[in-house]
Amino acid sequence: MKTHKNIRLVTIITLLVIQVVFLTMIAKEKYEVGSFAILISVIIITVAIFFGYRYLDLHHEEYGYERIGVAIWVPIGAVLCYSLNIYGGLGSVLSAGITGTVASFIPVLNKDSIYIKKLPGAIYCGAFVGMSSAEITPSIGFVIAAGSLTGVLFMVSKNLFLGIGGKLGTLAFAGVAMVSLLYWLFI
Known part of the structure; x- marks a missing residue:
């Protein structure tokens, strides 16, 4: 405890x-x-x-964590959005919109699966990482690192900030900011 x-x-x-x-x-x-x-x-x-x-009452009292199998989809969403943005030339907003829209249809594949119903939120959280500008996220390696760190934050913040708008974007911002700091310090 x-x-x-x-x-x-x-x-x-x-x-x-x-x-x-x-x-x-x-x-x-x-x-x-x-x-x-x-x-x-x-x-x-x-x-x-x-x-x-x-x-403010932003948290549940019980401690719950998202499964790693769900959190692993955050960097996948980040890479998908980043690829659409940079390599596809679609722009960050359209890339995030496409990533989020495609992710929202994933639960249709198996309506009875609780696991699959959790994937759109994780993928959309990753889309916020992937929509960072090319000046902030200079490479796909950076996006994977930021997406992975955001995935960890996504996993441990399951019962934090409930009912508050902007949670996914805040987590993505935190992941990108921390990886930017690490790149600035060590690379």
């Missing part, structure tokens, strides 16, 4: 830190370097996000 609680806490803190860093970079870009307004803005945003995570 303690392990599950720690996994949940690490997931929430990771997403919180990524959001705060991203919003800080936006504020820093807008204001002059060393501006006091940046510090105040970051503090207000951080406090608001913290209280949102802490006091």
